[in-house]
Amino acid sequence: MNATKKVVLRFPSDIADRPLVCELALQFGLRFNILRASISPHREGIMVMEVIGKEKEEIEAGLQYLRQEGIGVESLSQDIRMVEARCVHCGACVGVCPTEALFMEKPSYLVRYDESKCIACEMCILACPTHAMEAVI
Numbered sequence: 479m480n481a482t483k484k485v486v487l488r489f490p491s492d493i494a495d496r497p498l499v500c501e502l503a504l505q506f507g508l509r510f511n512i513l514r515a516s517i518s519p520h521r522e523g524i525m526v527m528e529v530i531g532k533e534k535e536e537i538e539a540g541l542q543y544l545r546q547e548g549i550g551v552e553s554l555s556q557d558i559r560m561v562e563a564r565c566v567h568c569g570a571c572v573g574v575c576p577t578e579a580l581f582m583e584k585p586s587y588l589v590r591y592d593e594s595k596c597i598a599c600e601m602c603i604l605a606c607p608t609h610a611m612e613a614v615i
């Protein structure tokens with residue numbers, strides 16, 4: 479049976495164009511499914527993917543390689559939810575959300591959350607002044 483792990487990768491802007499993820503297959507014999515990606519020029523890139531290998535240790539070795547190359551690697555183990563009663567629709571989260579999961583609805587100018595686009599990067603949790611965005615453990 480295969481081992482799998484879902485991770486969030488954060489690429490600093492200076493290495494976002496290097497094909498480091500391909501090395502997971504070439505060097506470590508891993509397979510991966512990219513679930514979501516948001517990579518813009520001159521900005522940090524974020525990729526959510528499922529890594530598949532024969533053993534958990536193989537996956538960890540591959541992820542350790544990515545860390546050594548400067549990529550941030552975090553486990554994706556939680557969902558993000560919006561507590562609407564706490565939201566004051568200030569828009570602070572909209573600007574930091576890399577996938578447009580948070581957006582301003584027009585013409586109402588109310589902030590809405592599309593959970594299907596969320597990659598659980600937690601940027602909105604840091605940005606929200608009223609703690610309306612939270613991780614569900």
Ligand code: SF4
Pocket residue numbers: 558574575576577578579580595596597598599600601602603611
């Ligand atoms: S965690 Fe927040 S900022 Fe990150 S993708 Fe999801 S809604 Fe957007």
Ligand code: SF4
Pocket residue numbers: 560564565566567568569570571572589605606607608609610611
């Ligand atoms: S930052 Fe918080 S309060 Fe402001 S719009 Fe986003 S969820 Fe609502």
